[in-house]
Amino acid sequence: DAKTTQPNSMESNEEEPVHLPCNHSTISGTDYIHWYRQLPSQGPEYVIHGLTSNVNNRMASLAIAEDRKSSTLILHRATLRDAAVYYCILRRAGGTSYGKLTFGQGTILTVHP
Amino acid sequence: EPEVTQTPSHQVTQMGQEVILRCVPISNHLYFYWYRQILGQKVEFLVSFYNNEISEKSEIFDDQFSVERPDGSNFTLKIRSTKLEDSAMYFCASSNSVLNSYNEQFFGPGTRLTVL
Numbered sequence: 001d002a003k004t005t006q007p008n009s010m011e012s013n014e015e016e017p018v019h020l021p022c023n024h025s026t027i028s029g030t031d032y033i034h035w036y037r038q039l040p041s042q043g044p045e046y047v048i049h050g051l052t053s054n055v056n057n058r059m060a061s062l063a064i065a066e067d068r069k070s071s072t073l074i075l076h077r078a079t080l081r082d083a084a085v086y087y088c089i090l091r092r093a094g095g096t097s098y099g100k101l102t103f104g105q106g107t108i109l110t111v112h113p
Numbered sequence: 114e115p116e117v118t119q120t121p122s123h124q125v126t127q128m129g130q131e132v133i134l135r136c137v138p139i140s141n142h143l144y145f146y147w148y149r150q151i152l153g154q155k156v157e158f159l160v161s162f163y164n165n166e167i168s169e170k171s172e173i174f175d176d177q178f179s180v181e182r183p184d185g186s187n188f189t190l191k192i193r194s195t196k197l198e199d200s201a202m203y204f205c206a207s208s209n210s211v212l213n214s215y216n217e218q219f220f221g222p223g224t225r226l227t228v229l
Contacts, residue, residue: 044204
């Protein structure tokens with residue numbers, strides 16, 4: 001799987017937007033961009049995924065650069081409950097992978113009241 | 114909302130002992146996974162399981178590890194002879210598709226394994 005690079009940590013204030021960046025300069029045309037997060041003492045949790053177009057769901061938005069070499073996870077109004085480690089993961093379509101997720105170190109998001 | 118459950122939440126064992134970690138995936142899911150996370154480190158893939166057989170495994174998943182779906186609901190991870198370095202949080206996950214257009218994996222809360 002292609003490599004992703006994320007900042008080690010970021011901070012935000014409650015009710016402010018948060019933009020979590022991810023660089024994936026070696027992404028291939030068939031790689032999907034997935035985001036998961038891990039709240040303290042919990043298992044990872046799916047957030048959002050996309051291929052080329054920006055995506056929105058109830059949790060977040062995913063903005064994908066036109067060249068697909070980077071993406072940004074956007075939390076529109078951070079809450080204390082959003083404090084977690086956020087992982088940007090690339091998954092290639094097809095091939096022999098049966099859904100394996102390859103986690104990096106992720107970005108530790110701290111939300112201040 | 115359906116969820117993945119895991120038991121026990123914490124397992125303490127002596128080095129060399131066998132342990133079985135249990136998971137109940139979401140009922141209509143077909144793909145099952147085990148991951149582990151050593152304290153302070155990243156989440157690591159161990160194995161994926163589909164159609165009653167292992168579909169992919171990592172280098173970590175050596176002969177000491179095995180997985181089984183003994184009935185229609187449980188999915189287990191067995192470690193035959195535990196080592197100190199097996200101490201970690203073990204997460205079970207399931208999904209109903211591996212298509213990239215839809216591949217949300219649902220994770221359980223984890224079992225913390227402590228090997229003494």
